[in-house]
Amino acid sequence: MSEQLSDRYNPQEVEDKIYQWWESSGFFKAQDQSTKPPFSVILPPPNVTGFLHMGHALDHTIQDVLIRWKRMSGFNALWLPGTDHAGIATQSVVERELKKIGETRTHLGREKFLEKVWEWKHTYGDRIYKQMRRLGDSCDWDRAVFTLDENVSQSVRKVFVSLFKKGWIYRGQRLVNWSGPLETAISDLEVEHKSVKGSMYHIKYPLESGKGFLIVATTRPETLLGDVAVAVHPEDSRYSSLIGQKVRLPLTHRTIPIIADTYVDQEFGSGVVKITPAHDFNDYKVGKRHELPLINILDRQCRLNEQAGEAYQGLSVSEGRKKILENLKAQELLEKEEPHVHSVGHCSRSGAVVEPFLSEQWFVKTENLATPAKRVVESGTIRFNPESWTKTYLHWMNIIEDWCISRQLWWGHRIPAWHCQSCQHIMVEENAPSRCEKCQSSELVQDEDVLDTWFSSALWPFSTMGWPLENETQKTFYPTSVLVTGHDIIFFWVARMIMMGLEFKRDVPFREIIIHGLVRDSQGRKMSKSLNNSIDPVELIEKHGADALRFTLMALTASGRDLKFSEQRLEGYRNFMNKIWNATRFSLQNLVDFEVPSAGIHALPSKAHLSPYDQWIIAKTGDVEAAVQSGLDSHRFSDAANALYKFIWNEFCDWYIEFIKPIMSGEKTLEKQTTQLVLAQTLNRIMRLLHPFAPFITEELYQKLPIRNKACIVDSFPTIGNDKEWLQFANAQAAFEIDLIKETISAIRNIRGENRIKPGEKISVRLAPKDEIVQKIIGNNRTVIEVLGRVGDLIIGEEGNLSKCAVAPVVLGSSKLVVVVPLEGLVDIEEEIKRLEKTLEKLKKDIAGLSGRLNNENFIKNAAEDVVEADRILLQQAQAQASSLDEALMRLRN
RNA sequence: AGGGAGUUAGCUCAGUUGGUAGAGCGCCACCCUUACAAGGUGGAUGUCGCAGGUUCGAAUCCUGUACUCCCUACCA
Numbered sequence: 001m002s003e004q005l006s007d008r009y010n011p012q013e014v015e016d017k018i019y020q021w022w023e024s025s026g027f028f029k030a031q032d033q034s035t036k037p038p039f040s041v042i043l044p045p046p047n048v049t050g051f052l053h054m055g056h057a058l059d060h061t062i063q064d065v066l067i068r069w070k071r072m073s074g075f076n077a078l079w080l081p082g083t084d085h086a087g088i089a090t091q092s093v094v095e096r097e098l099k100k101i102g103e104t105r106t107h108l109g110r111e112k113f114l115e116k117v118w119e120w121k122h123t124y125g126d127r128i129y130k131q132m133r134r135l136g137d138s139c140d141w142d143r144a145v146f147t148l149d150e151n152v153s154q155s156v157r158k159v160f161v162s163l164f165k166k167g168w169i170y171r172g173q174r175l176v177n178w179s180g181p182l183e184t185a186i187s188d189l190e191v192e193h194k195s196v197k198g199s200m201y202h203i204k205y206p207l208e209s210g211k212g213f214l215i216v217a218t219t220r221p222e223t224l225l226g227d228v229a230v231a232v233h234p235e236d237s238r239y240s241s242l243i244g245q246k247v248r249l250p251l252t253h254r255t256i257p258i259i260a261d262t263y264v265d266q267e268f269g270s271g272v273v274k275i276t277p278a279h280d281f282n283d284y285k286v287g288k289r290h291e292l293p294l295i296n297i298l299d300r301q302c303r304l305n306e307q308a309g310e311a312y313q314g315l316s317v318s319e320g321r322k323k324i325l326e327n328l329k330a331q332e333l334l335e336k337e338e339p340h341v342h343s344v345g346h347c348s349r350s351g352a353v354v355e356p357f358l359s360e361q362w363f364v365k366t367e368n369l370a371t372p373a374k375r376v377v378e379s380g381t382i383r384f385n386p387e388s389w390t391k392t393y394l395h396w397m398n399i400i401e402d403w404c405i406s407r408q409l410w411w412g413h414r415i416p417a418w419h420c421q422s423c424q425h426i427m428v429e430e431n432a433p434s435r436c437e438k439c440q441s442s443e444l445v446q447d448e449d450v451l452d453t454w455f456s457s458a459l460w461p462f463s464t465m466g467w468p469l470e471n472e473t474q475k476t477f478y479p480t481s482v483l484v485t486g487h488d489i490i491f492f493w494v495a496r497m498i499m500m501g502l503e504f505k506r507d508v509p510f511r512e513i514i515i516h517g518l519v520r521d522s523q524g525r526k527m528s529k530s531l532n533n534s535i536d537p538v539e540l541i542e543k544h545g546a547d548a549l550r551f552t553l554m555a556l557t558a559s560g561r562d563l564k565f566s567e568q569r570l571e572g573y574r575n576f577m578n579k580i581w582n583a584t585r586f587s588l589q590n591l592v593d594f595e596v597p598s599a600g601i602h603a604l605p606s607k608a609h610l611s612p613y614d615q616w617i618i619a620k621t622g623d624v625e626a627a628v629q630s631g632l633d634s635h636r637f638s639d640a641a642n643a644l645y646k647f648i649w650n651e652f653c654d655w656y657i658e659f660i661k662p663i664m665s666g667e668k669t670l671e672k673q674t675t676q677l678v679l680a681q682t683l684n685r686i687m688r689l690l691h692p693f694a695p696f697i698t699e700e701l702y703q704k705l706p707i708r709n710k711a712c713i714v715d716s717f718p719t720i721g722n723d724k725e726w727l728q729f730a731n732a733q734a735a736f737e738i739d740l741i742k743e744t745i746s747a748i749r750n751i752r753g754e755n756r757i758k759p760g761e762k763i764s765v766r767l768a769p770k771d772e773i774v775q776k777i778i779g780n781n782r783t784v785i786e787v788l789g790r791v792g793d794l795i796i797g798e799e800g801n802l803s804k805c806a807v808a809p810v811v812l813g814s815s816k817l818v819v820v821v822p823l824e825g826l827v828d829i830e831e832e833i834k835r836l837e838k839t840l841e842k843l844k845k846d847i848a849g850l851s852g853r854l855n856n857e858n859f860i861k862n863a864a865e866d867v868v869e870a871d872r873i874l875l876q877q878a879q880a881q882a883s884s885l886d887e888a889l890m891r892l893r894n
Numbered sequence: 895a896g897g898g899a900g901u902u903a904g905c906u907c908a909g910u911u912g913g914u915a916g917a918g919c920g921c922c923a924c925c926c927u928u929a930c931a932a933g934g935u936g937g938a939u940g941u942c943g944c945a946g947g948u949u950c951g952a953a954u955c956c957u958g959u960a961c962u963c964c965c966u967a968c969c970a
């Protein structure tokens with residue numbers, strides 16, 4: 001207690017120290033068995049390769065606020081952390097590292113390469129955990145899980161085998177998004193569509209009959225080598241006679257049929273489409289419908305293959321395109337070329353153009369899994385917040401397609417399937433079989449592919465808890481309470497967790513889903529590496545402190561909508577942290593001689609003996625407790641944050657501390673002791689209420705408070721329910737008194753400000769109360785009015801002579817007083833007259849509006865009584881004020 | 895093209911059963927008044943995208959419209 005607080009809050013001096021203390025004290029740990037009710041959240045696992053970005057910062061802050069709040073509210077709160085092996089991302093990172101030393105993946109071979117990746121993981125894998133600690137994430141670190149941990153891998157194998165045995169996993173040839181450089185199928189999520197300026201080429205396909213050409217428009221002339229048909233719309237009169245005939249495919253010796261399909265848009269291009277089923281998703285469907293063959297002209301690196309013909313084999317797609325165009329031109333088959341902008345899928349990892357590529361892949365049949373997953377959302381067993389995402393979710397589930405789960409990578413869960421080399425039989429087992437069950441051959445080779453990363457993510461809610469083993473963790477914490485995530489992965493992750501949870505745990509994985517927005521840059525763009533517009537949260541933490549960042553995110557995340565991040569706003573909340581620091585510093589200076597009474601709050605005299613300031617701040621404490629509670633209950637975090645901000649700054653700091661300064665600087669009377677107790681108790685509640693939002697500063701300050709327990713993080717969270725003993729000292733009556741005093745002081749300050757009276761200059765003020773109650777109130781609060789209004793000479797009595805005076809009527813309900821400030825020698829009277837006229841004009845406008853409404857019979861008839869009554873009071877107040885001003889103006893002019 | 899969202903003060907955004915518009919930052923004026931200049935006090939600022947409608951009353955509900963954005967799909 002003896003140490004001095006600096007006059008600025010310095011987060012750097014506080015955060016690491018506090019975090020280490022929390023962690024070493026075991027405050028983050030949840031109990032597998034406990035009498036407390038459970039509350040559990042699983043962390044959406046960040047990539048091991050990842051750095052903490054603003055999206056995480058938002059996502060994690062929401063979760064940490066919930067966890068800290070519930071922990072303080074008496075729950076056995078578990079926040080289960082983990083990281084994702086992130087197949088492609090990690091593999092590419094390590095490959096890049098290898099390239100620097102002139103090494104390649106293929107040269108190393110699978111086993112050696114995987115060793116390198118594991119090395120990398122062991123070196124950098126908990127980088128993101130360190131960053132999470134900077135943010136203040138209160139995870140139960142002892143339980144941290146990695147998706148390639150043995151028990152998670154076991155879950156993955158068990159699920160795969162089970163689904164396979166049910167016939168819900170199958171192998172098939174399909175068109176998939178393919179990344180040439182990575183030589184793997186990639187998920188839709190890893191495809192970025194970019195607008196590209198290309199060309200539309202109009203190519204002549206000669207009719208077999210020799211009578212002319214069909215003009216085919218395409219952006220990808222090189223794929224004509226894989227054409228198996230050209231299609232026209234069945235009702236297109238231009239071409240109907242040609243349907244069934246053939247065309248000669250340019251640059252080849254093949255002839256292909258002219259087919260009719262409604263997929264063709266007659267309006268677009270020439271109305272003739274080349275059909276390349278092996279290299280276009282739509283053509284693939286058309287090809288299926290017409291039972292056309294598939295000609296794959298690309299190899300795994302997306303180079304033209306032998307099917308493309310000798311002239312082109314080995315060329316890249318763009319080289320091939322160039323050469324094809326040259327050859328077409330030479331044969332005068334290229335009719336024209338025009339500029340054309342279209343969107344092209346790019347691999348988010350390698351940047352290469354994604355090719356639709358025909359390959360053998362593993363698929364999950366989603367039909368049977370999707371039905372129950374839809375039902376639990378429809379029935380409300382799982383609730384989305386905001387609720388509007390329900391619709392999106394159900395829409396997606398209705399159009400769900402089979403899920404391609406194989407990836408041609410090395411880093412990941414290798415598919416537990418073994419191919420018999422002698423009879424080609426495929427065996428799917430959890431553990432490697434030694435002999436083929438069909439032909440008994442021992443020549444078995446495990447499938448080369450690994451599983452899509454989302455496959456293991458789908459099991460996350462229970463694989464992290466030790467499933468398939470049965471244990472207390474799952475009994476206590478599954479289903480989890482809340483899932484917090486962004487809307488961009490509802491389909492890829494949320495939906496799949498629901499499907500897998502229902503299938504393998506026979507219960508939903510979580511009861512509620514909080515969907516938050518995306519953090520965008522100040523121009524509303526998505527933060528991305530390519531735009532180089534990312535803001536590093538760790539840098540912000542170093543600059544302004546974790547609490548300021550957290551509070552900013554919570555204040556901005558109102559309605560689950562995307563948010564534009566502004567550093568200016570962050571600075572505002574950094575200032576708020578400093579304000580709290582200094583308010584506490586001041587309070588502690590005034591509590592140096594305070595001894596906590598052994599009777600605790602029972603040492604307080606009866607309500608009647610508390611100062612109105614104390615009664616008032618206790619009442620406001622109750623209000624803010626209620627507001628925070630309701631904000632957190634409804635997940636309207638910004639409501640809770642704003643309520644705290646206003647309470648602490650605009651009520652506690654601006655008024656309460658100012659009110660009690662005279663008492664604090666005075667003798668150690670009973671009144672002072674009482675106020676000290678109220679101050680100490682209020683500070684204690686401020687720290688606890690604010691703790692989930694700003695954990696570091698509140699813990700640091702809490703530890704310096706005269707009234708405290710062991711740690712803020714594990715103290716109880718104040719609510720109007722559990723804080724009754726304290727809140728009973730609140731007095732609503734005091735509110736009127738305080739409001740009147742505040743209004744009076746504001747009126748004096750307004751006169752000072754408008755008349756440019758220097759803040760340091762003390763002035764004379766006359767207060768003329770219009771009834772006894774007001775008289776009594778201002779009498780009782782004389783000192784406060786003098787100090788806060790900087791009044792040297794305060795007279796309570798009649799208005800007296802108003803000439804050369806500034807006048808401000810204060811009206812509150814039916815009570816009224818007039819503030820009179822003699823201005824002689826201080827200021828130009830004309831200025832004051834102008835000021836009053838301006839105020840009066842505004843008042844008259846108000847009066848006109850209000851009386852207009854109150855004179856409207858329909859308003860009186862239809863509006864709620866309290867609304868009418870409120871307007872009446874407003875009108876009376878305005879009129880009272882106006883008449884005072886009128887009178888004052890008249891007397892001033894004389 | 896389909897789905898969703900937005901349009902409120904110079905900027906970023908609140909505004910939850912319809913009852914005379916709010917915050918932060920910025921701006922102007924005066925101040926280092928012994929917690930805090932990352933501060934204090936006072937002040938200015940909005941036909942709540944546009945047009946209709948319902949209503950005594952609309953930023954709020956309905957219809958239309960303009961513009962912006964996001965997601966999904968994609969024009970061969």
